[in-house]
Amino acid sequence: MRAAWTVFRKELTDAVRDRRSWMVALVISMLSGPLLFTLMSSFIAGIEERAAAREVWLHEPERAPTLVNFLQRAGATVRTAPADYAEQLRAGRLHNAVLVPAADFEPLLAAGQSITVEVVFDDSHERAQPLVRASLDLLRAFNREAGVQRLLARGVSPQLLAAVEVEAQNLAPSQARGAQLLFIVPWVALLVAVFGALSVAIDVSSGERERGSLEPLLMNPVPVGELVLGKWGVVMVYSTVIVLLTMAGFLVSMRFISSETLAALMQLQWREVGIFCLVLLPFAGLMAAVNMLAATFGRSHKEAQTYVSYIAMAVQFAAIVPVFAPQRDAFWHLFAPSIGQLSVLMKTLRGEPLAAADLAVPALVCLAGMAACLLVQAALLRRESIVFARG
Amino acid sequence: MIEVEHLSKRFAGKNRKAAPVLAVADVSFTARNGRITALLGPNGAGKTTTLRIVTTLMQADGGTARVGGHDVAAAPAAVRAQLGVLSDARGLYARLTARENIAYFARLRGVPTADFERRLAELAALLDMADLLDRPTHGFSTGERMKVALARALIHDPSHLVLDEPTNGLDVMSTRALRRLLLALRAQDKCIVFSTHIMQEVEAVCDEIVIVARGRSIASGSAAALCAQAGTASLEDAFVTLALGHAETA
Numbered sequence: 001m002r003a004a005w006t007v008f009r010k011e012l013t014d015a016v017r018d019r020r021s022w023m024v025a026l027v028i029s030m031l032s033g034p035l036l037f038t039l040m041s042s043f044i045a046g047i048e049e050r051a052a053a054r055e056v057w058l059h060e061p062e063r064a065p066t067l068v069n070f071l072q073r074a075g076a077t078v079r080t081a082p083a084d085y086a087e088q089l090r091a092g093r094l095h096n097a098v099l100v101p102a103a104d105f106e107p108l109l110a111a112g113q114s115i116t117v118e119v120v121f122d123d124s125h126e127r128a129q130p131l132v133r134a135s136l137d138l139l140r141a142f143n144r145e146a147g148v149q150r151l152l153a154r155g156v157s158p159q160l161l162a163a164v165e166v167e168a169q170n171l172a173p174s175q176a177r178g179a180q181l182l183f184i185v186p187w188v189a190l191l192v193a194v195f196g197a198l199s200v201a202i203d204v205s206s207g208e209r210e211r212g213s214l215e216p217l218l219m220n221p222v223p224v225g226e227l228v229l230g231k232w233g234v235v236m237v238y239s240t241v242i243v244l245l246t247m248a249g250f251l252v253s254m255r256f257i258s259s260e261t262l263a264a265l266m267q268l269q270w271r272e273v274g275i276f277c278l279v280l281l282p283f284a285g286l287m288a289a290v291n292m293l294a295a296t297f298g299r300s301h302k303e304a305q306t307y308v309s310y311i312a313m314a315v316q317f318a319a320i321v322p323v324f325a326p327q328r329d330a331f332w333h334l335f336a337p338s339i340g341q342l343s344v345l346m347k348t349l350r351g352e353p354l355a356a357a358d359l360a361v362p363a364l365v366c367l368a369g370m371a372a373c374l375l376v377q378a379a380l381l382r383r384e385s386i387v388f389a390r391g
Numbered sequence: 392m393i394e395v396e397h398l399s400k401r402f403a404g405k406n407r408k409a410a411p412v413l414a415v416a417d418v419s420f421t422a423r424n425g426r427i428t429a430l431l432g433p434n435g436a437g438k439t440t441t442l443r444i445v446t447t448l449m450q451a452d453g454g455t456a457r458v459g460g461h462d463v464a465a466a467p468a469a470v471r472a473q474l475g476v477l478s479d480a481r482g483l484y485a486r487l488t489a490r491e492n493i494a495y496f497a498r499l500r501g502v503p504t505a506d507f508e509r510r511l512a513e514l515a516a517l518l519d520m521a522d523l524l525d526r527p528t529h530g531f532s533t534g535e536r537m538k539v540a541l542a543r544a545l546i547h548d549p550s551h552l553v554l555d556e557p558t559n560g561l562d563v564m565s566t567r568a569l570r571r572l573l574l575a576l577r578a579q580d581k582c583i584v585f586s587t588h589i590m591q592e593v594e595a596v597c598d599e600i601v602i603v604a605r606g607r608s609i610a611s612g613s614a615a616a617l618c619a620q621a622g623t624a625s626l627e628d629a630f631v632t633l634a635l636g637h638a639e640t641a
Contacts, residue, residue: 006498010487017486212482216543219446219478220499221471384449 003222007230011204015234021199022238029192029242033249034256036188056135057081057098059120064101066109067117070142089122096128097121097135112150185268186345187319189246189276190338193284194291194315196242197235198308201291204231205377206304209296215387225378232288232374239284247273247280268349275348278359282366283341287315289373296380299389314338334361337369393422393445393551393584397454399606400440414440416606418454422584422599424550427577429593430586431630432603438586439479441603442555445584446476458551459582472500475549477557481540485529489520489539492528493546500547507546514542517572519564534565541572552576554585558592570596590627600626604634 016022054076061068061080068078081098088094100118102108108115117139121132148158208214217227254268291308298304318338325333333343340362347354380386400415415437422428430438443449445456447467455462461469483492490511497507515521520538523531528539537557545552558566573596576583587593593600594614601611610617610633614626621629 002501003499006495010484010491010495010498013491014484014486208482211485212480213484214482215448215478215480216476216482216496216540217499218448219471219474219476219544220496221468222499387448388443 003226004230008233011234015200029245030249033253037253057096059100064105092125097132192246193280194287197238200238201235202295202304205292205295206298210300224381228378235288243280272348279341282363286366286370289370293373293377394457395420398451399453418608420601424582425580426598427583428599429597430601436603437606473550475544475552477544477554479555483528488525490524493543496543497546502547519568533560551582
């Protein structure tokens with residue numbers, strides 16, 4: 001192991017002197033938490049603010065004074081929609097639904113006839129959905145009130161219409177309610193583990209080929225496996241530092257988070273961050289080995305970047321599989337790198353208990369994959385086509 | 392001593408339809424200790440491939456090569472331990488100083504620190520590179536890079552030295568420094584083999600010349616012996632006569 005230690009020390013010195021690379025990696029890892037959490041909290045705060053305001057937008061509200069009266073009694077603020085409301089909804093400048101009462105709203109209401117109220121909205125904008133829901137709920141409440149009054153006027157008990165009393169009980173733990181949005185937190189953490197030490201992984205593998213130092217290096221009477229192991233060690237140290245800094249950023253951001261709702265929904269404290277590290281570090285080890293292996297095929301930095309970008313893309317796609325999977329947290333997820341990690345991290349954020357297999361299986365899969373990649377890389381470095389083809 | 396017998400090496404074509412390329416057809420030579428042996432041949436003659444096989448980085452399709460009695464295919468680690476190699480790839484680590492570049496290889500070869508310091512001082516004096524040692528190698532000239540690469544190849548005091556086109560791109564002063572070093576190493580009874588296509592270099596330092604053309608070793612001996620064999624007055628004429636004569640009959 002003397003050679004592996006020598007290679008490790010040399011590569012670490014070399015990588016530390018590459019200030020531009022590590023400065024970028026450090027800044028990104030330290031900022032990703034605060035940036036992400038600030039964006040999420042401002043997003044949620046915006047929704048909270050609008051929902052709390054209980055605004056209802058009406059086109060030509062003078063057509064339906066009874067509806068306006070009902071809405072005001074229900075505590076909503078009635079706003080007059082601009083004439084170009086459809087345009088503004090599509091552009092995302094207006095988020096709330098616009099209620100368009102029929103021109104003959106009042107006469108029809110008085111005559112006890114059916115009335116049309118168009119509800120115009122564009123729920124392709126994330127922020128719109130809760131606001132639209134609130135407006136529709138208010139409209140349904142008005143419908144119910146008007147209907148009840150008509151039945152009472154005819155001497156019919158309104159209870160006849162309520163065959164079923166609906167009482168909703170949401171069993172999701174309090175943390176889970178924000179979990180859909182929180183998918184982005186483990187996803188960013190995974191990406192940090194993939195991309196954090198990418199430049200170092202490329203430099204220690206294809207960099208040797210590009211600068212013509214691989215051939216002299218391999219002339220030394222040391223096992224190729226030790227050379228590969230020493231190089232992997234440095235990439236791993238980089239990944240570890242970056243993952244830990246990102247987690248520290250998450251923790252600090254949670255302390256200063258502005259949205260109370262988000263703070264209540266997401267339990268990301270010391271325990272959860274500890275689990276994140278346990279899950280992410282073996283994964284970072286695997287990605288270090290995979291990226292080094294892919295970069296070994298590159299004769300230049302640029303070529304290596306092309307190869308590792310395929311891997312990064314695969315990891316990103318794999319990571320979103322659990323979101324669309326028909327069965328949440330299927331056991332096979334644990335065996336698929338990136339899918340398994342995301343599954344376990346999501347579970348952690350949802351506040352669900354973890355089994356020993358949740359931590360052990362993905363870690364063992366990563367260790368096995370990592371060992372396989374390092375062995376293959378050592379074999380590749382004995383190939384003439386790799387040693388002598390330079391960029 | 393380096394002994395090469397009937398080496399051959401074939402490379403696959405660039406695609407499936409392309410015919411394989413016979414880079415080395417039949418190369419044999421013996422390089423003795425205390426002598427400088429040159430592989431002299433035009434570009435593409437098979438010199439570099441031969442040296443890559445001798446230095447264990449390539450496997451021959453046929454023939455044998457031994458370095459200090461060790462077969463390159465059977466005991467590559469023992470061969471590497473005895474060899475100092477300056478290949479055509481002389482890449483240095485740009486963010487490390489010259490001293491750190493050399494120390495890295497010394498550590499990989501297990502050279503004790505005290506021996507490293509003594510040896511580095513000797514090489515720095517021989518190669519006139521003391522002022523380069525503590526500078527990062529980024530931006531070094533070709534000559535400066537060659538000096539560092541050569542010191543790196545010699546830091547473990549190898550008994551055998553293989554250099555592939557060592558004077559490529561060097562200025563006069565660097566070439567003279569290299570010659571000085573080779574002569575000093577010969578005096579220490581080292582076995583030195585280098586490949587070149589430059590006649591003056593061969594005449595200036597070599598004891599033994601092996602002419603390689605089209606993948607074959609076609610003649611060997613001292614400069615005078617080759618001139619006598621070709622019936623010419625200069626080594627250059629002898630080379631052209633022997634190499635072209637072979638090319639025409641091949």
